[in-house]
Amino acid sequence: MNRFIIKLFIFSIFPIGTLYAVFLLENGTADPFYQRFTTPKQNALILGNSKAAQGIIPSILNDELGEIYPAKLYNYSFTVYNSPYGPAYLESIKNKLADFEGNRCFIITVDPWSISSDIKDPNNPDKFAENERFISDVKNVNVSPNYQYLKDWFSKSNYEIIVMRFKNKLxxxxxxxxxxxxxxxxxxxxxxxxxxxxxxxxxxxxxYSYSSKRYEYLQETISYLKSKGSVFLVRMPLHQDIFEIENKLDPEFNSKMRFLEKKYEVPYFDYNKCSINLKFKDGLHLTIKSAKDFSNLLSKNILTYEN
Structure with a gap:
């Protein structure tokens, strides 16, 4: 019996070791979210949905703001489905944030969708849609490989990690x-x-409709992060066609943000009357060049504010 167990163990080592090695090969080309749950705790965060995920480049801000804010910013933004402001996202933020001695800043991107929910019951946190998604389910967001995410939320074959590492150019x-x-x-x-x-x-x-409960959680997120460092509220730029739809969802959105600006003494930057020419892939997400231009502009605005 002992001999059988030893042989079983020996023959199990290779496939287990191979699978482990495959997991370590994931470099951000097989899944658009997984790597955010495999990096260590971060000292400073960029928050929001896919507009921020694609439109704000942390390396540019870190280069420009390093003298004032030595803590490196990390983009912990997901999508309109996964990271509206609420209990799940706030808990995930707390799990991702490291202790840090020194100055740091947090960029909280906001739009009407980030404080909206199902029109049938928008103020019931128990029915927030992200409760059924990975932002709520994955509790350990700083481990590599992250077996829970791979088991429950990685939709492809694990071995497609190898294929996508060399194939994915998009x-x-x-x-x-x-x-x-x-x-x-x-x-x-x-x-x-x-x-x-x-x-x-x-x-x-x-x-969807405005959720006063999500607005409360946005305030709780601001308050929590302000106790850790400087906070900047940012409304990302949009094509006019999309911007008009957002304003139909919540005509008083900017007034709400101006209220938070005063209440928490944090600056609010609205980039929908932007001074530079920005281009979009779809009216919503910035092109790579425009993401670089916007990240530089945001850096300069933060520096101007601080000075």
Whole structure:
């Protein structure tokens, strides 16, 4: 019996070791979220949905703000589905944040969707949609490999990690949390993508409404992070077509943010009257060049504010 167990152990080592090695090969090309749950705790965070995930590049801000804020920013933004402000996202933020001695800042991106919920019951946290998604389910967000995410939320074959490492040329989740989407986009494709987004978000208007409870959780998030460092509220730029839809969802959104600006004494930057020419892939997400330009502009605005 003991001999059988020894042989079983020996023959199990290779497949287990191989699978472990495969998991370690995931470099942000097989899954758009996984790597955020495998990096260590971070000293400073960028928060929000996919607009922030693709549009704010931490490495640029870290280079520009390093003298004032030595803590490196990490982009811990997900999507409109996974990271609206609420108990699940706040808990995940707390799990991701490290202790740090020194100055640091936090960038909280905001839009009407981030404080909205199901129109049928928008103020019931027990029915927030993200409760059924990974942002709520994955509690250990700082371990590599992250077996819980791979088991419950990685939708492809594990061995596709190898394939995508060499095959995926369209997007990559960087180690600093920036989600880079690549490829040359023709103007006709941009227009088609924007029209799709307009239709998509118009449909959202019939399903979502402002949530006073999410607004409370946004305030709780601001308060928590302000106790750790400086906080900047940021409304990302949008194409006018998408911006108008957001304003239909919550016409008083900017007033709400100005109230928070005064209440918590944190600056609010609204970039929908932007001084630089920015381009979008779909009216919503910035192109790579514009993400770089926007990250530089945001850095300069923070430096101007601090000075």
């Amino acid at each position: 997007w990559k989740l960087h180690r600093d949390g920036w989600f880079e989407t690549k490829g040359v986009i023709r103007e006709s494709t941009v227009n088609k993508n924007r029209n799709y987004m307009v239709t998509f978000y118009k449909d959202y208007l019939t399903k």
